[in-house]
Amino acid sequence: DAKTTQPNSMESNEEEPVHLPCNHSTISGTDYIHWYRQLPSQGPEYVIHGLTSNVNNRMASLAIAEDRKSSTLILHRATLRDAAVYYCILPKLSGAGSYQLTFGKGTKLSVIP
Amino acid sequence: KAGVTQTPRYLIKTRGQQVTLSCSPISGHRSVSWYQQTPGQGLQFLFEYFSETQRNKGNFPGRFSGRQFSNSRSEMNVSTLELGDSALYLCASSSAVGLITEAFFGQGTRLTVV
Numbered sequence: 001d002a003k004t005t006q007p008n009s010m011e012s013n014e015e016e017p018v019h020l021p022c023n024h025s026t027i028s029g030t031d032y033i034h035w036y037r038q039l040p041s042q043g044p045e046y047v048i049h050g051l052t053s054n055v056n057n058r059m060a061s062l063a064i065a066e067d068r069k070s071s072t073l074i075l076h077r078a079t080l081r082d083a084a085v086y087y088c089i090l091p092k093l094s095g096a097g098s099y100q101l102t103f104g105k106g107t108k109l110s111v112i113p
Numbered sequence: 114k115a116g117v118t119q120t121p122r123y124l125i126k127t128r129g130q131q132v133t134l135s136c137s138p139i140s141g142h143r144s145v146s147w148y149q150q151t152p153g154q155g156l157q158f159l160f161e162y163f164s165e166t167q168r169n170k171g172n173f174p175g176r177f178s179g180r181q182f183s184n185s186r187s188e189m190n191v192s193t194l195e196l197g198d199s200a201l202y203l204c205a206s207s208s209a210v211g212l213i214t215e216a217f218f219g220q221g222t223r224l225t226v227v
Contacts, residue, residue, distance in 0.1 A: 036216075043203050043221050046215040046216060046217070049215065094169045097168065098161050098163065098168035098169035099214075100158040100171070101148075101216060103148075103155055103157075104155070
């Protein structure tokens, strides 16, 4: 199974952009890259996903390296509400069309006022 | 549109007892997955149900079981509770249309085994 590597923690100042890196050097050609985040005392929340091209949505942007061995989640202006653990995941497809999310330890993002 | 609802939110049980947790997915979602979150092991996949059938199972003992009803609501059961089963149990629903589907998580049930 393809694995992901993320820094344990990062800090950002409020209203500054944040770049959260993820390495996935063993990614296969059909693996999608998903990002979730978990705010304190809540369940994980979907952020964004992509395959090859960079992606944008209202929450964040996802920049994917040309060789797809790494990606970066970009929060354009961090707010205090963005303080959370961010998980980079390559969903695993199992039999019968099911897929599962394998969560690593993620990156704990702290936002400084 | 209502989100994923898990009940109860908190539960305290004694070793050896059994427990049933409930999850109501988002309307129209047919896939329900369960995860266990502990400080030591993080978030771990338990199992996934789709149209009342278990399609995938994680590496947990047989004491952990689940089922899904025709309205897509799901329950998970843990028998012969152990102290190590104390955890946050999370349920996620999705429309399960291929790999690009996003999963929506509930707030979880906090189980404490004493």
